[in-house]
Amino acid sequence: MALAYSGRVLEANARVYRRTWRGSVMSTFLNPVLFLLAMGVGLGKLVDAGDSSLAVDYLTFLAPGLLASTAMTTAAGDASFPVMAGIKWRKSYEAILATPIGVGDLVAGHLGWIGVRLTFVTVVYGGVMIAFGATSLVEGLLAVPPAVLTGLAFAAVVTAYTARLKDEQGLSSLFRWGITPLFLFSGTFFPISQLPGWMHPVAYSTPLFHGVELCRGIALDLPAHVDPWISVGYLVTMLLVGWFFATRFMRGRLVK
Amino acid sequence: MAEPLVIARDLHKSFGELVAVAGIDFEVQRGEVFGFLGPNGAGKSSTMKMIGSVSPISSGSLTVLGMDPAVDGPRIRARLGVVPQDNNLDEELTVYENLLIYGRYYGLPKKVINPRIDELLAFAQLEERRKSRVEPLSGGMKRRLTIARGLINTPEMMILDEPTTGLDPQARHLLWDRLYRLKQEGVTLIITTHYMDEAEQLCDRLVIMDKGKIVAHGSPRQLIEQHSTREVLELRFAVGTQEARARELEGRAVRTEILPDRVLLYTNDADVLFDEIHAAGIIPESTVSRRATLEDVFLHLTGRSLVD
C-alpha cells in the first residue's frame, strides 16, 4: 500500500514536470556539452600539452567526474526549491496530506521521482560523454547507476535539510557553502593528490568524492583510491540516513 | 439511530503551551450540515484539521466515520473531502490538471476521474476555464475549484473551513446553492463560517466556540430561542444624549445593551415596548425594530470586543 501511495506522488511529480520540463531540458542537454567542450576539450588541450601526471587525457579524466557532480547538483536543485515550495510557497504538501497519502509516502515518492529525473539526466550525460569519445558505450552506461546513487544520497540529505528551513536564505547558503565547494574540491576537476596533504582526509570524507571515484573507476577502469564497496556503502548509508531524517523532519514540519 | 459520523469527547488540541481546543464534545450525524461558529482564534480550524485526520489530537477522543484518526488516518481521509481555509491549489497548473492530479492521489483511475471532472466543472461553473492556469482566476473561481477538488473522490463527508470568506454576494449565493445540493445528495457537511446569515441558511445544527470551548449548541432557531429574545429594538439618539437616555431605558427590556452608536433592547414584542417608551416620553432619533438573529446570539455569547 505504501508503495502504491508513494507511486502516486511520483506520478504527480511527473505530471507537474510535463508542464515545466522545457525550462530544465535545455540545461539537461546543454550543460554536459558546454562543460565537456570548455573544460574537457578547451582546457584539456593545455593540460595534455603540459606535464600531466594523469594516466589518461584530461577529457577522459574529467567526464566521469562531471557525471557524478551533475547528479549531485541536479539532485540538490530538485530537493531544495521544490520542497520549499511544497511546504511553504505553494503549500502543495498540505493539500496532498489531506488525501490518503501520508508523510512517509510523500517523501518516498518525492525521492523516487528525483531518482527518475537523475536516471534521465545521467543517461543523457553519458550519451554526450560517449559522443565526445570520453568513454566507451558500455562503460559510459555502467557509470550511470553510481551517478544516480550519488544524486539520491544528496537528494535525501538536502530534503532533510530543507524540511527544517524557515526561509529560502538557507537554500542559498546550502549551495554557497555546500554544493559549490564540493563541486570544486571533490576530485572532479583534478585528482585529490593535487590538494595540500592536510586537505586529503577532508576530501576523502566528502560524499561527492566517493561518487566521483565510483563513476571514474567504472568509466575508466582505473585502480581506485578507495575500495569501491566503501564508496557504495558510504553513499547508501547517506541515502538511508538522509531519507530517515527527511521523513522525520517533514513530519515535524507538516503535521501540527 | 445510526452511529454519528463524528464523535468528539473532551477533545483537546495544544500547540506547546497554547491551548487551541480546550475540551469539546460534539457529534455530527449522517446527512446533516453541522456548523462551527466562533471568533478568530476560537479553535475552529484546529478542530477541522483533527476531524480531517491530518492533525493528531492532543487528548480526549475522536472518532471519524467509526474509525480512530490516529490508526486509520489514510482510510478516513480516503472518504473525506476537505476545503481548507486557505486555498492550496497548484497555481502553476491548469484547472483540469489540479483536479486530475488530486484524483490520482486518491488512487482513482483516469477513466473514473475524467467524467467526474466534467461533472465537477459544471457543478463549479468552471467549464470554460478547464484549460486555464489557476493563478489568474478570481477568488471566487479558486474557491469553487477548491470545493470541486474536495469532491473528486465522491466523499461521504465534507469539511469546509470558511468556504465563502472573501467572496462577493453572487459567489456566496452560488456556493450556498451548491452546498445545499450536496446536502440533498446525502453528503454530510461540516462547515465553519463567520457569516451568521450563512450559518442560519445552511446549518441544521451548530456550535459556537470561544477560546477553545463550546459555549452554545443547537439549531439556529433553538440558539436564538435559548440565548436571545424574539425581537430587538434598536434606538439611536442625538449625539451626546445617548448616555442619559439609555439610563432611563434600564429595566424596560429583557436585556439592554448600550453600544457607542445605539442602544439595543431585547424584547419579545418590539412594538409594545416601542409604545411604552414613547408613552414615557423618550423619543429616539430613529428606531429599527427587527427579529433577533444568530448574530445577536453570537455577539452576546462571545462578546463584542476583538480578541486579537
Ligand SMILES: Nc1ncnc2c1ncn2[C@@H]1O[C@H](COP(=O)(O)OP(=O)(O)OP(=O)(O)O)[C@@H](O)[C@H]1O
Ligand atoms: N500550527 C500552529 N502552531 C501554533 N499555534 C497554532 C497553530 N495553528 C493554530 N494555532 C493557534 O491555535 C489557536 C486557534 O487557531 P485556529 O486556527 O484553530 O482558530 P480559528 O477558530 O480557525 O480562527 P480563524 O477564525 O481566525 O480562522 C490560535 O491561537 C492559533 O494561533
Ligand SMILES: [Mg+2]
Ligand atoms: Mg480558521
